Structure formats: C-alpha cells, structure tokens
Amino acid sequence: MTHVAENAAPAAAGTDPVVAVRSLSKTFAGTRALQGVDIDFRPGEIHALCGGNGSGKSTLIKILCGVYHGDSGGEIRAGGDVIGSDRTTPATAHRAGVRVVHQDLAVFPELTVAENLALASGFETGVGGRIKWREQRKLAQQAIETFHIPARPSTPLTELSLAARTEVAIARALRDHGEGHGGLLILDEPTAALPVHEVASLLASLRRLAARGQSILYVSHRLDEVLDLADRVSVLKDGRLVGTRAAADLDKSGLIELMLGRTVDDALRQEAPAVSGPELLDVDNLAVGALQDVSFSARAGEVVGIAGLMGSGRSSLLRAMFGDLTPRAGSVRFEGRPMDFKHPKDAIAAGVIMVPENRIRDAAFLDQALSMNVSISVIRSYWRRLFMSNGSIAADSDDLVTAYGVKAPSSSVPMGSLSGGNQQKVVMARWLRREPRLLLLDEPTQGVDVGARADIYRIVRQATESGSLAIVVASDFEELAAVADRVLVLRHGRIVAEVTGSDLTAQRLSELSYAND
C-alpha cells in the first residue's frame, strides 16, 4: 500500500477513544476480508468509513456489532473493557455501547412513533400486563424532543418523511444511552434511500447528535456527503485500512484515489483494441425505470461497460433490453430488427441473454442439481424420442463444468452446495452454451474471487471475439476500466459521458459517476 495511516487532527483532542479497534482481521474460508485494521472512534466525532465493494466495510461493521467474530489476535476496546476480537457477540457489542441503524431501518411504518420506540425497549406494563400508555407517551415525547423528530408520539410512521423515520430508528437505537453518553452509533448508508431534499435534514440532526458528544460511524457511498459531514474518514481497500484522514484535508479526487489505490488488476487488462464489426445494437431515446432519453449504439465484437451508482438506472437498461421491463418510450433495434420483447423468452429466442445482478434471487436454482441449472436454458433440446435424455444432460454438464472451470465434485451436486464464484460460472455456462449474439451482464463478478473474475471475463471476451456484443454493468470501476472497450457513464438515469482509450480509468469513471449536477 502506498498510503500509510497517519493520525490527522483529532476532532476532540486529548480524549480517549469511545471504541477502538486493534489489529482486527477476519478470514472467510481462506479469503482475508479484513487484515490488521486499527481505527479509533473518538467522542463526539463523526467518523466516515469508505471503500468499494468487497473492501471489508460490512465485515468491519458486522464484527463491531458482534454478528461475526474476528480472527483471534485483535482487540476491540470500549471504555475500560478489552474484548478479544474472536469473542465478539451481540451482547458484548451492546455492553460496549455499539448501536446500529441499518439501511432498511427495521421500523414498523403502520405503528406510531411511541410504539416503534417501545417495541425495542419493551413496553412499560402495569398490573396484568396492561401497557401503561401514558408512561409510554411520556418517554416517546422525551425522545422526540431530544432528537428533534417532527412528530407527536401518536403519529404513525407512514405520515413521516423518510428522514424522520431514520431519526426514529436512531432514537430507538440510542434509547438506553443517557444524555451525552458515549458509545458508538453506526449508520449504514442512511441516506441511500432518502430523496435529496431530506438528506440535509438528516445530516443536520446527525451534527446535533455529535455536538452533544455522540460518536458516530457513518458508512456511505456518497462522497460529497462524507466530506461535508465527517470529521475524519477511514478508507478500506481489500480488507486493509488505507488510512484515516481528517476530512478537511481531503477533496473528492483525493478520497477516490485512496479508495482505488494505485494498483490496477493487470490480470483483467485487455490489451488488444476491440475488433469493430458491424453495428448490432441501436438504442434510441429509451426511457424505462429511472432511465430517460438513453441513446447509444454498439458493434459486434465490443465489450461496452456501463458505469453508474446504484439507482442510476443501470439494471433497468439491461432488463428492458431483455424483455423483463417494458419501456415507457423509445426503441431498441438489434441486428436491424426492433427489439420489442414482451417476455425474456422472446429475447432468448433472438439470441439475447442476461446474467442478472442478484444471483441467488434471479438466477440460481439452489436446490436443483448443477446439471439442471446449466441445462435449463436448452432443456427442450434434451427431449429426445419423447424422453428427457438425462444421460446426455449429465455428460454435457460434466463437460461444461470442466470447460468453465467450475469447482464441483460432479454435475449432480446441488447448486446450493457450490461457492458463489462457482455458481456464477454455472450461470455463465448456462447462457454461453447458447452462443448468444448479445450478452447483458449485470455485475457478473459479484461475490467472485479474483481468479474466477479473470476466468469470467476471458469467457466474455471469447464470445465477443467470435462476433457477439457484450454489455457489462459493474460497480467495480477498476474492473470496468480493465475489461471494457468503452464505458458509458449513467447518472440519474441519463448517459452523461462516454469514456474510451487512455481516458478509461477507474479514477475518471468514479469522478463522473460521483459528480454532482
């Protein structure tokens, strides 16, 4: 690593950290998810945690809340307690004062503010288990005043803005902390679902909390917000702490550089420029989901990348071309013919395939054999002389297992017994055996280790070399910069840039995707 952790100007100098992490490592079945991480969380500090997908952010949070154990050797210090990193449990985390508000908030929209607050702490009850509503309302009123929630105890959450619901969730998480008490509040992507005009109100309330001495760990992909709100920023990459910096010392491109590091995965780098074949795809003013007026065209032999943050409309674009979503407007032509697929089966028949983003939900048949998973796309071709030819299915599947480097004892094992990367290779094999003309790949390497990643992109490149077109969506901009011939950047549903040649770097893609407009 080129960047060394350096202690930046403390927000509240001279005080002991509320929670400190020392030499924290975590290994999953051989993969290092975290390696020797040291972070201090100081009282009254808003500490942001940044890093790309797979950088170890969520693993760190889960260890802090005791959902996972770390490897032995590290420590988590809180107040006077020292907890061995392999002994973390939700109970130790709770005692250490760690509280979490997850992105989905886990609030009950149909219930009132008072009920939502009471459900976690337990109702105040009287004789015969009767709920003391008067007490309950009083407690809720206190919380409402402390956290400046724009509501009354009897207001149902459905009537509140999303920012106010987040405040209720925070109030609930901190209910047993006294005024100005220590402890660490972890907020996981709290603004991801908020409309723009509500973000400011939530950030203001977080600043008030910090001013009262609450220390906050803030996880977000929104870099502008992070730089605006946080006192210090810690950056993780590949499970290591790249550094902890004062937010005042960083600007956005500096932060992006920290997140990406300087290493580019050479294994993925595509040397030869793409063969430009005839034009295959022409998208004209497409509008679907979050997408507006999207137009582009692409040629046979190309790998076209789509960069964009979650919610930029990147998945809708692929799903619309696959007949899974119906566009509101615009047209798509493929090989000169209009692509107005009503159902994925029409797309498949026309030589279009899609590898969806969420493998478990949308692609894998986990309780079925690997052979079924890989042959379902061509199942009709195995119906020979009025019977399913199970022998041919098994033989062909075993061949595909070898050809695609799937690590499995045989093709008869259930899909669910394979690791994520191998499942993904099975999904790729399922489609590529049809020799598709257009490959729509949504995060094709999600949850896949580095070796398998290179395999998957080699498979994709092989398909395009024989005259197909691949459109790849990936959140990992380094990966995208390495594998794509050119990249279209989507922001808020529109194509804002096309990046090619020497411009095509992760840095450039990040700047364009994270830009404000």
Place this chain on the structure above:
Amino acid sequence: MSHSTTERTPTGAAEATAPDRRRPAFNLVDVLERAGLPLFLVVLVVFFLVNSTSAEPFRSAPNVQNLLGNQSVTALVALAMVIPLVAGYFDLSVAAIAGLANVTAASVMATHGQSVTVGILVALVVGVAAGCVNALLVAGLKLNGFIATLGTYTLLGGFLQYYTEGTTILGVPQGFADWGSLKFLGLPRPFWLLMVIAVVIWYVLMHTPFGRKLEAIGSNEGAARLVGISVDRIVGLSFIGSALVASSAGVLLTSRQGGADPTSGPAYLFPALAAVFLGATAIRPGRYNVWGSIFGIFLIAVAINGFTFLGAASWVSSVFNGGALVAAVAISTLMGRARESRARRVLMSTSRDESPPGSAASSVPPVT
C-alpha cells in the same frame, strides 16, 4: 428451436479441475432416506400379517380388494394435488373438483338418462372448467394459490349441496357401477387405472420439458422467468392438468359408489394432503413426487385398516391422517436441515478461496 447445443469452450479457463466422472458412491443414508417410506409400509404389512388377531381379516381377499379399490380414488386426488405443488402452488380444490365430477357423472347418467360415455365426458369437461377458473385466479390474477383454491374448494362444496339438495344420487347404469368392483389380472380395475394415470403423470413431470420447467418454477420462480420460461402459462396448465386428474378421480368414485354423494368428494382433501406431504419425504426426498405420494396413501390406509382389525375405533383414521401430516412435515424439515449442513461441510472443505454462498438450498419445497 433455432439454437444449437454445441458447447463453446473457453480455452482460457484452464486451471479447471476435471470433475470426478464417477457417479456418487453408494450412500446408505441416502438410500434409507429414499426408501424409508416404502420400507415402513412393508414393515406394517408384515406386522399385520404376522399378528394373530389381524392376520386373518387383513389378508382376506375382500379386504385387499377394498383397500386397493377405495384408496385408488384417494391416490388420484393426491396425484392431482402433486402437479401444481411441483411448481410450488397449492391446489386445495382438487377434492371438491373430484366431488363435482362425481355428482356431474351421476347426474348426467342417472337423472338425465344419458349414456355412460356422455356422462364421463361431461364430468371431465365440467371438472376441467373448474380447473380453468383456478388457473385464471392463480396464474392470471396472481392470487395466493392456497387461499384462492381454499375458496373454490368451499364454494364448490356448497354448490354440490345446493345442486343435490343434500341427497345421494343413485341409479347409474349397472355396467358402469360394476366396473369399479371388477378385477383385471387379479387386481381391482381402479388400482390399474391409478397405475396408468400415475405413470402418465410421472412421465409428464419427469420426462417432458413441461415437467422440468414446472420443477424449475417450484425451485425459483423469478429465475425461471429469466431463463425464458412462460411461468404463468405453465402454472395455469398445471392447475388444468390437476383438475383433469381430479375429475377422473370423481368419475371413478361414481363407479365405486354406483352414484354420487355430495359430501364424499370434498372429504378426500385431508387424506390426500397428508399423503402428498408424506410422499415428499421419500423416493425424491424434499420434493413432491408421484410414487412417494402413492406410498404415502397406502401407508396411511394400511395402518388404519390394520389397527381397526386390532380393535381400534373409528377415531383412528383422523388420528392417523393428522399424525401423518405432522410427522411428514417434521421428517422432511429435519432431513432437509441435515442435508443442508452436510452440503455446508462439503463446501467448507472444498472451497479454500471464496466466501460462502449467500444461502444454502432450502430443502423443503417452497410453496407460494
């Protein structure tokens, strides 16, 4: 299909480990899982044959004939239920559709004096029409299958009461009434009918693209759609096929009873349900299947029949059906968990370099 199935081989993906071509070795746990239910049936039969009190009446020809004949109707209702269940959809209305076909056949033959052929055809058509309504509700309007078919079940039961005014219809042609009591090659004809229909359903489920797609839907409906399966059409067809089998059960019931009783069809719901769940613990463990269901039917029937000869009162049948239902769910859930943890152990020992997959396969068939 226009596509070719020749494989494109990525030459780059080189460091692939060659799959072990040997089929999995003989595994005792696996065999016991698959054969547990049939073995238990054999044990029960032997027990009743050996026991001096039950042996004589249990093995008497009339008892065997009755057992095989009567249970054929229950088994057909159970098989009707299996078809949509493979796709994860409950069809509780099958018993009522059997009742509908039962009353329709008797009414056309006896009350309206039509021929046996016309009676059978009308009964099947009316039954299939009811299946089309189910298909429309569940596959078309996307209503919850369990609730919607519970609704049609209750509705049809009420309609049968209204139509028959609660009375039994008698007087179907003698030849038709005798058919269900006659034997062929030493076994009752209804049992042969059951075997033929069971083979057909097994063939459709296991050896046609339709059946394979149905199972894909049962495994993951969203993914099935994204691999190009017309989920709505296939689920709809499964309800219609289910109704056709249920109607044949109803027609057979008409022959067995020599008429129709508006309450007897709907009463098959729970015995059939218990058998289908028991069936999912055997032959293809964790999945609803044809032969497992048939073993389930006969297991419950033999137990009730044998214990009656040992002096058990009439409550024994409810106790057995209920007990079987609970036992079936318990066994399949526990076996599923054991299978899952076995799979996880294998995964942990084989993959060194990757994080665990999102979730292991759930082995109890998902039901919508």
